[in-house]
Amino acid sequence: MVQARYDIAFRLYPYERVAAQSQPPRRHPVVIVGGGPVGLAAALDLGRRGTPVLLLDDHEGAGKGSRAICFARRTLEIADRLGAVAPMREKGVVWNIGKVFYGEDRLFEFDLSPEPGHRHPAFINLQQPYFEKFLMEEIRAAQARGAPLEIRGCNAVTALTDRGDHVHLEIGTPDGPYALEAEWLIACDGARSPVREGLGLSFDGRVFEDNFLIADVRMTADFPTERWFWFEPPFEGAGQSALLHRQPDDVWRLDFQLGWDIDRKAELDPAAVRRRVDGMLGQGAEYDLIWTSIYTFQCRRMERFRRGRVLFAGDSAHQVSPFGARGANSGVQDAENLAWKLDLVVRGLAPETLLDSYCAEREHGADENILNSTRATDFLTPKSEISAVFRNAVLDLARDHPFARAMVNSGRLSVPCVYDGMPLNGPDALDGPAVSRVGAPCPDAPVGDGFLLGRLGDGFTLLTFDVDAPAHVEEGGVVARRLAFEAPTGALRERYLGQAERAVYLIRPDQHVAARWAHCDEAAIRRALRAATGAEPWI
Amino acid sequence: MDLILTPNLPDPDGFYDDLLAAHEGLSAEESHALNARLVLILANHVGDRAVLRAALRAARDGGETNAGGSGGAAAP
The missing domain is CATH 3.50.50.60 (FAD/NAD(P)-binding domain)
Known part of the structure; x- marks a missing residue:
């Protein structure tokens, strides 16, 4: 059973x-x-x-x-x-534009788009x-x-x-x-x-005393494909913050911050949900409620x-x-x-x-992730009178001053972490760009008619730029396969060489940089492979 | 840069006047909000985390040595 x-x-x-x-x-x-x-x-x-x-x-x-x-x-x-x-x-x-509102006012918008390449x-x-x-x-x-x-x-x-x-x-x-x-x-x-x-x-961790209502609605609306976030939304019963975000199949995610002391069952009653949704979308909006849920969360x-x-x-x-x-x-x-x-x-x-x-x-x-998420939550749901005063001061200033927009936190969107100083890391012996330092996930870049990451495969890669190196380096049964580029240009050069003239990168199977050098030293590559597979630390 | 705690304002009395004038006619709540905006604006102008941390420490210590009022026992 x-x-x-x-x-x-x-x-x-x-x-x-x-x-x-x-x-x-x-x-x-x-x-x-x-x-x-x-x-x-x-x-x-x-x-x-x-x-x-x-x-x-x-x-x-x-x-x-x-x-x-x-x-x-x-x-x-x-x-x-x-x-x-x-x-x-x-x-x-695909979406790139986020708009942030405070009450009736549109404070500012941000654009995630695309660093090219x-x-x-x-x-x-x-x-x-x-x-x-x-x-x-x-x-x-x-x-x-x-x-x-x-x-x-x-x-x-x-x-x-x-x-x-x-x-x-x-x-x-x-x-x-x-x-x-x-x-x-x-x-x-x-x-x-x-x-x-x-x-x-x-x-263990922190419990946040707040409830959020999710309502997914299906409608054909002409809202743009953007992330809209309201602090103190002006529509009725929306709670302290609200979010509107588009999904495939004409479905929109609506999210309302309800506070701690609520009657979950009453809030999930379809009539109550519809009152909130009508408040956000305007009376007379036609939509189907396809999923509702109330969640609380912890970090x-x-x-x-x-x-x-x-x-x-x-x-x-x-x-x-x-x-x-x-x-x-x-x-x-x-x-x-x-x-x-x-x-x-x-x-x-x-x-x-x-x-x-x-x-x-x-x-x-x-x-x-917990640090970022906790900070966002502290901004969204101020836990004390003074934190509410500062939060609202940031929002008031954000209307006119760019510096305050950088403090508005409706969620810092996920980027992969860099494994700085971690035990598998080999040497960072290249005066190269920070974006591809040891521990970082490899930044993508166009190569030929495709992209770099598509060329890395499932195993270890020895990525070389204007350097001679063996086609394979094997250590203890683990093989690094060489991927060579001559005279790289554009984003590939910018992200892997910067001011350096040549470089050798050892890339892990999960596309994080294990080690990098300004020249090819096979003994060092073997040692770095041993380090990256936990056989023997580099230091 | 170190946090400056020696006299640095050319006209301290004049600045004090400006500060009070900015709060003129505001409710306690509005003054509270103004102070918060002011802190944020000045912090951005300073732009140096070490200086700001030293300033936060100095502000907290100032509250503790003057005790009496709202805080009660000083924090350890």
């Missing part, structure tokens, strides 16, 4: 009885719990690398409701490497169920190509025990329980993570994202407020950080301690 906790938007992995349910427990190299954006991305990444993965989900597909709607450039770049980005780009809505835009808006569906379609395609991926829907983890060299899992299904074993378990089972709770691990994280043979990724490990689009986006970065490391460990090409660098790097990422 598996309890359904929500309705399904797309039935992506219907329950099927498998032989394992009537056999003694079988051991799997990697088991992933949770088929949301993070679990699916991790599964696809590992499966493409040839490491067998079993993904378990207690439902049969993507849950209803738009939920995460803003997918950032880094997420699109990851989806691109995974082969799943085309339908996302086709379906997603990137394959993907800063953001697309796309309902989360589509994101999951497109990842799942690519998983099916990878399976058809022979990737060792298996997804079992309606398989709920009911108990787990870490037995040192594996994790023992009890699974509930519509046909009754069975057991299996995982050498490694990735918990991508959300903010209320049953795996985390099952292991009795804490999840918190686990102390460590690894516990023995269990690794936590996405909301199970860290939770942030939605302002800034840092939930799903950071979770997908977790998945990509973990996938190549776990692949090397499972193959015996890297020591188990490589996984501790996953913790160091992604805990750092979570801290950065």
Whole structure:
């Protein structure tokens, strides 16, 4: 018996009885719990690398409701490497302009657009169920190509025990329980993570005493494709702030900040929701309410994202407020950080301690996201009289003075973090641009009729600019494949050479810079490869 | 740059007049809001986090040594 906790938007992995349910427990190299954006991305990444993965989900597909709607450039770049980005780009809505209002007044607008020379835009808006569906379609395609991926829907983890060299899992299904074993378990089972709770691990942080109402409405309206955010909205019953944001399929996300002391049930009554929506859109606006939800949020994280043979990724490990689009986006970065490391460990090409660098790097990422998210929340919901005075002073000044606009915080939108000073880093021995320093995600740039990131592939890359180097450098079974450019121009030169004349970059499989030099020294490259795979620190 | 805590205004009495004049006729709430805007404008003009941190410390310490009023026990 598996309890359904929500309705399904797309039935992506219907329950099927498998032989394992009537056999003694079988051991799997990697088991992933949770088929949301993070679990699916991790599964696809590992499966493409040839490491067998079993993904378990207690439902049969993507849950209803738009939920995460803003997918950032880094997420699109990851989806691109995974082969799943085309339908996302086709379906997603691209937006660049944000407008900020204070009461009746339009304070200012900002433009995210496009520093030129990137394959993907800063953001697309796309309902989360589509994101999951497109990842799942690519998983099916990878399976058809022979990737060792298996997804079992309606398989709920009911108990787990870490037995040192594996994790023992009890699974509930519509046909009754069975057991299996995982050498490694990735918990991508959300903010209320049953795996985390099952292991009795804490999840500490700050609770924000505020409720937000989401109303997704479908309408054909001529609002522009922009993000509109109101502080103290002038329409009736809108609460302290409100947001209007476009999604695909003529759906608009409306978000109202209701305060702490509310009657949730009364607020979710469709008539009450409609009164609010009418207030924002104007009387007589025609629309269908397609999803409503009230959420509160916390900013918190686990102390460590690894516990023995269990690794936590996405909301199970860290939770942030939605302002800034840092939930799903950071979770997908977790998945990509973990996938190549776990692949090397499972193959015996890297020591188990490589996984501790996953913790160091992604805990750092979570801290950065929590910091940004907490600051945005403090601005949106002033916690004291004086913080309200300063908040309103900033908004009053923002009308006329650019300096104050920089302080207006309705969410600092997600950008990937840089792994400055992290244990896998090799030397930064190039007087090169900061944007591509060691630890940074590789900035994209046009090359030929394509883009740089599309040329990097799934493994380590030795990226050279006007430098002779071997076609492959191999160390301990890990290979870095050379990608050479002669006389680079434009964005490629600007982002990788700056004032330097030549350069050698060692790029990790997750497209972060592992080390860089002004010349090619094969011994140093080997040492940096050892450092980047956790075999031996550089220092 | 260090925070200047020695006399630096050419005409301190004149500035004090200007400050009070700016608050003339405002309610306590409006004055509160004006002060907040003023702090933000001046902070942006200074533009140096170290100086601003030193100023915040000096302002807090000033409140503690003069105690008496609203604060009660000084913060540790």
